[in-house]
Amino acid sequence: MDDPFGRLGISTQSENHKSTVLSLSRDVERFHASDIPFRIFHGNTNSTRPSVRTLAATIDISSLNHVLSVSTSERTCLVEPNVPMDALVAATLPHGLVPPVVPEFPGITVGGAFAGTAGESSSFKYGFFDRAVNWIEVILADGQVVAASNEQNQDLFYGMAGTFGTLGVTTLFEIRLIPARYFVQLSYMPVSGIEDAQEVIQGVADNEDMDFLDGIMFSPDEGVIMAGKMMDRNQADRKLAISTFGKPWDPWFYVHAEQSMSKNGAFDDEPNKTPKSKIHPAAYQDLIPLTDYLFRYDRGAFWTGRHAYTYFLTPFNRFTRWFLDSFMHTRVMYHALHRSGLMQRFIIQDMAVPNKNVPEFSAWLDSELSHIYPRWLCPLKTNETVSMHPHLAPAAQSTDDVLLNIGVWGPTPKHMRQVAVNRKIEHKLKSLHGMKWLYAQTFYTEDEFWQIYDRRWYEALRKKYRVEKLPSVYEKVRTKFDVNANAAPEGDVRLGIEQGFWSLWPFAGLYGVLSVLKGGDYLRKS
CATH class of the missing domain: 3.40.462.10 (FAD-linked oxidases, C-terminal domain)
Incomplete structure (x- = not known):
């Protein structure tokens, strides 16, 4: 692919990026040669789907979390996929620039917003977040690194948006910026x-x-x-x-x-x-x-x-919001939601x-x-x-x-299961x-899913870019469940919260709070 770093005069940061991408591409190539499907580990999530990710067969891109450059003359920035929105805005705003669409939670990453169809209050004017992306760098399923844009690998460029990393591993974005006011x-x-x-x-x-x-x-x-x-x-x-x-x-x-x-x-x-x-x-x-x-x-x-x-029988007023503020930001709340399993009791x-x-x-x-x-x-x-x-x-x-x-x-509703x-x-x-939107839990059968989305278009892309060994977008986003069992959907619901002792108030919630205090990674499983 063309080298964007030399054109923009980026030095140490770009060298680190290229070294990391080279290592990742070799891992992908090895999995491909061994016919091993892999998943992508980001280090965090704003999805409410249960995680089924494991240490084995995982491509760890969590270190790709840097804004490599901001060009005021071209009104663009080069960004790695795990840059969260608050860091992206902090990097561009001093230059008087901001992305046209900024998803509302600061922990949503550039890669997640691109792969997961993110919109916000400027979307009536600019569309989804991915519409502001000029080009992307992608590791294909066989380890080859390519660029994709409206002019180069156009089908891959548009296919990568909204397909949850099932056509390749996106490792770099060039994003258009607009003038900002304070x-x-x-x-x-x-x-x-x-x-x-x-x-x-x-x-x-x-x-x-x-x-x-x-x-x-x-x-x-x-x-x-x-x-x-x-x-x-x-x-x-x-x-x-x-x-x-x-x-x-x-x-x-x-x-x-x-x-x-x-x-x-x-x-x-x-x-x-x-x-x-x-x-x-x-x-x-x-x-x-x-x-x-x-x-x-x-x-x-x-x-x-x-x-x-x-849930915790706590008054909701200005004082309690101040006192509990450190627990009430989205990064912390998503951590507690996943660890406690309480997401199975909510519609999101x-x-x-x-x-x-x-x-x-x-x-x-x-x-x-x-x-x-x-x-x-x-x-x-x-x-x-x-x-x-x-x-x-x-x-x-x-x-x-x-x-x-x-x-x-x-x-x-108390009288209904989440699945129903x-x-x-x-x-x-x-x-x-x-x-x-597929960031949340979906319960479609495979036939129902492909009655909504264009299977022929998607599978043609998977065949062209040699991705057929990887999980499909349906396999990635579906929530597995037994229609005849009164059980929680499969995933990282560690307490079996809809059954037995841990379903009693307030143990699941307390477990989530203690997990927040302990810290650590709530996605990766051994």
Whole structure:
């Protein structure tokens, strides 16, 4: 492949990178020659799928965690796959630049965001995270190292996005950057229902000046849509308050957003109705430092952290949030979630549904999972296509076809198993031409999975790039379970938490907390 390092004048860091990639490619070549399927070890995860990874047959890329360069003239950066989002932003922001799409949790890595179809509140404008990638470096299944881009190995370049490392090992990314400002002026617009929310979202999405757009529904008839624009302090209204969300005494963002609804002035037409064409001047606004905005949902993992307070019978107030803050960041919460096995008692799903079917899906959720609120709304870009060439959701041809992401995260109903709830969600999504994001647990049969995604396209890529010995994307993302057994899905559920002594309150939760205090790697098994 062409050497990008010489062109950009990178020295020691690039030499370390090349040495590591060479060693990894030899390991891959050895596995290939021995017909041994391998998996990729990253060192951490923001997936909620149980891990089945073992020490044997593993390619360890956890040391590929550096930002190698930032080019202000080209507005690009060279980044290894295990660079987390907070480190990426910290490296680019001093240059006045930031990636167009920054997933909301600081521990999400560049490789994970690329391989797992990541989006955020700027996705209505820029699409998924992988759309900002210029080219990638890949170790193929036989150990060969190649570059892939829109001009070179184009099919591999587009195939690698969203297929969870099942076509090769991605070891380097060149990412496009955009000019950054140090604040986000955020407007909070109350809405009175899901269709009202859709109307406001569409009106803001048509405004080319906006940089960020998402929403929270707190109940079927109450929510808030939030639209943000990057700016410097001297560009903003001096009267606007500066709000921060990263310090222990700061509010959790969703609490702040809910409180903002009571601060909106009365609108001229209807009290909870925002004009479609613009942001109403009576909408409550504040200024948020850019980094605080990008990672505003880290503390409490949106609002799922509140369930920990309920589980441990702890009051949820400003003092307890301050006192327990070190346990309430996503890196720590994911560690505890995996170690305790409590993820088997939760529904953690992001789902994309065409706009025209959102009201029906929302009403169905209200009938089946009415206890799970808040819900997150994240609009996607018009004409955005989804990785894996799904049959169900073609590129949007009109506003009705544009995908809206709905995040549903909360406890499984007491009368239902997690498997049963997820199966109902999967069937309903299929009927509405929607789909799950595959970072979370999926329970599709293999036939059902390939009725959604383009098997012919995917398997042709696997054959072309000699990847047929590796686990497929279906094998990678599926959750194994026995439909006739009342047991937890297979994976790293070490306590068998849905059965026996350890299912009793509060032992699983305490085990998760103790695992956090102990530290260590919660993915790797001997």
